[in-house]
Amino acid sequence: MARDLVVQFISHACLKITGEFGTLVCDPWMLNHPVFNMSTWKFPAAVVPPEEVVREVDYLFITHTHEDHFHIPSLDYFSRDVNILLPSYSNNARLRAHSSERALREMGFYNIRRLDPWQTFLLGGNTPLVYVPSADTRWHDWENAGFVIEHHDCVLLNMNDNLTDVPMCRRIAARWPRVDIAFIQSLGVTMFPGCFRMSEAEMRAAAAERQVGMADQRRMLDWVKPKRIVPFAGDFCWLDDAHFHKNWANRGTPRLFEDMLAREYADRAPELITMSPSDTWSPGTGHDKRHPPIDWGNYLDEIRRVGAVMGPRVEAIRAYLHSAPRRDLEARTRTLTERVERYIVRDSIDFRARFRISVEGETSFSFCLVANPDDGFRIVWGDDDPVDQILHVSEPVWAAIVDGRIRWSLLQWVAEAEQPVPYRPEMGRFFFWLEYYVEDLNPPAPQIHLGGKMHPDRQIGVDPRKGVFEIDNEWDLAWLKGD
CATH class of the missing domain: 3.30.1050.10 (SCP2 sterol-binding domain)
Incomplete structure (x- = not known):
């Protein structure tokens, strides 16, 4: 009997996809640990226990090495014999193209397969997965990647952070005239104005005037025309008091995407699915909302609530960074x-x-x-x-x-x-x-030890626990879930 496809949203860009081929997890930043020099957390927070995420996983697909997708402490939870699929970057072969495999092998992973652009790999020997490379015109995004899974009941497109151009969208539409569900990058984050030296008044004025571009989202809607669209990988927040202003200065909310659909695609909009951590979707049962609704009208208060849970860890990270030696x-x-x-x-x-x-x-x-x-x-x-x-x-x-504590x-x-x-x-x-x-x-992760000629006083290698702070080795998942 054929098995239906089920997609569970873990957090950020991490999906757990189960079907006739077994189970695939992609881009596991599944822990409530910060990235981007330990400054940037995820909101909504992850609520699926990592032990549950890694249970019975057959495949890992990692789209690129930014640490919100290639999160070393999260990867450390996986069995070292899991089958890992990586982009080959053969269309842009540089030393950086080998960094993910080097780090994974240092951690003890060994079943690693690298796919060439547009190559098909049969999951479980029968379900096609196709690696979608970066767009040719996006020179700085050559490391990004996406994939398509052609399941018997669903064509799933995961573009991740892999922003498109028109030729790429045309190629996707020609190869897959029907895309049942597409996961695309949401609004993401910007450096401006929150990372700039400005007064709060200047920052608020700049944030109010900032234009939110959605060119990539429009290209997907105009050319690929998926039946359903899920914006994800933009769930960031800042919990330290020194960075809290970035919650309103550096990010948008899902409402901006919803408003754009209602305003510009009212007569032809796909079904918009806004998934929260632990939610699932399948072709037969649709969207199962397992997470309490987020009050986006008062999301700063919700972030403060998460900050109350994570406060001890925020303090531990601050103490760790501030204890670095300053002599000479x-x-x-x-x-x-x-x-x-x-x-x-x-x-x-x-x-x-x-x-x-x-x-x-x-x-x-x-x-x-x-x-x-x-x-x-x-x-x-x-x-x-x-x-x-x-x-x-x-x-x-x-x-x-x-x-060497941050990058x-x-x-x-x-x-x-x-x-x-x-x-x-x-x-x-x-x-x-x-x-x-x-x-x-x-x-770019603090768990990578710099070494060699550039840093001869340090050992080259990977330490998944470096810079990771657990409070009582667990966080209050029930509180984060709203139970």
Whole structure:
């Protein structure tokens, strides 16, 4: 007897998909642990116990190595003999393309299969899964990926963070004229204005004027035309008092997507399914809402409620970061920048930009990051020339970076930016480039030990428990569920 497809939304971009082939989990950030330099949590919080998520899983599909999709503490829960499917990135083969497999093998996983763009893999020997690569025109998104599962009762498209262009949408529509359900990135988050050095009044004014672009969502609606659409992977929140303002300055809510559908697609809108953690969907039974409804009109109060549960962990993380040694910080920074400048990989510098890192505290100093096609990448001390952007960093945060507790590549989420010139696309290109290359070629997670020539005092490897703080080794799932 054929088995129906069932999709359970775990949290963020993590789905547990069960069907005739067995069970597949994708992009497991399934723990209530923060990412982006331990600053950014998920809201709504995860409520499915991790032991339940990993039970009887046959396959893992990991779309890319950003830590909200490639979350090492979450991956540590899986059996080391699980079958793992990874994008090959053969259309953009760089050293970074191997980082996920290197980290997984370091953790002890060994059943790893890499798929080429548009390649079909038979789950369970009979259910096609097709790897959808990044769009050709999205140069900075080459690492992102999606997939299609062709189940006997449903065609499921998971685009994840894999933003589209029109040629990609045309190709998807031609190959799968009927898409029963599509999971796409929701509104996501932005650095502006919440990560900038501005007064609250200036920040609120900027947030009110900010235009929320939904070009990718419109392309999916106009070209792929799925019967049902699920926006996901945008469920972020900030619990530390120093970052709490980002809850209204850096993110939107699902209502913006709903309003856009009602306003622009009233006569042709697909069924909109807003899934919360633990909810399920299947072709036969539809959306089973297992999670209490979120009051998006008062979502800041709901986030405060989550913060009350997570408070001890927030405090533990703050104490861990602030205990990083600050002795000889400038001298240690100079040693680090010399190594980074010497050994950094200089791929794809086709832009011109200048950023300044300004460390502020009892010890204050600054240096510049300079990139252009002629000279490549340089780190320059004693440079007072104009720059495109200044990242103001507190001394405790920078000490944690130098000590390897958080990642330089994600500095923008824990610093305050100042932009003395109008924004231009090359500045964005530099940020993407730094995120990929400034430290090394491993995934941007604190559980990765930096080492080798760039950091000879550290051991290369992966420690899934590094930077992870459990309070009594459990969180109050009943409270988070609203029981």
